[in-house]
Amino acid sequence: MKVFDVMSRKIVTVSPKSELKELWKAIFKLHIHALPVVDAKNRLLGIVSEEDLLKPLYSNYQQYIEDFVTATDFEQMEGKIVEVAKLLAKDVMCPRVIFTRVESPAMRALSRMLVRNVHQLPVLDNNDRIVGMITKGDIFDALFRRHLKKRSALLVRDKKKPAKK
Secondary structure (H helix, E strand, C coil): HHHHHEECCCCCCCCCCCCHHHHHHHHHCCCCCCCEEEECCEEEEEEEEEEHHHHHHHHHHHHHHHHHHHHHHCHHHHHHHHHHHHCCCHHHHHHHCCEEECCHHHEEEEEEEHHHHCCCCECCCCCEEEEEEHHHHHHHHHHHHHHHHHHHHHHHHHHHHHCCC
């Protein structure tokens, strides 16, 4: 099973100049975990995750992780949203993107996601253009449909057979 067989071809991408408000709407309203940032030729420049949208609110992210009790005022952090809203995709994106190719085995893509602790991977063609996204769920669903659905149908059929005397 190849990545091409299970990837989603319906992808939402943004430009480097997309405003934070657009990024937020796409991620939270569409229930996706990340947005690929692409240039005019649909080449991958970076990726923006949910966490990338929240990081700018923390002036010193490490401080809040280490000591929630003595950390500065959390309401003050919330007030930063007005200043953070001025940021663009290019300001918050991660330029080092873990990706996969259309012809890669799906299990290799899954392995990459598990090792790198990411939920999805952008899928690139041979011209380095984004053509899809693949998630852990896409792969698990395809595995179930391909290998386990037939077995479960057999089990149900076996249960319906009358017992031998």
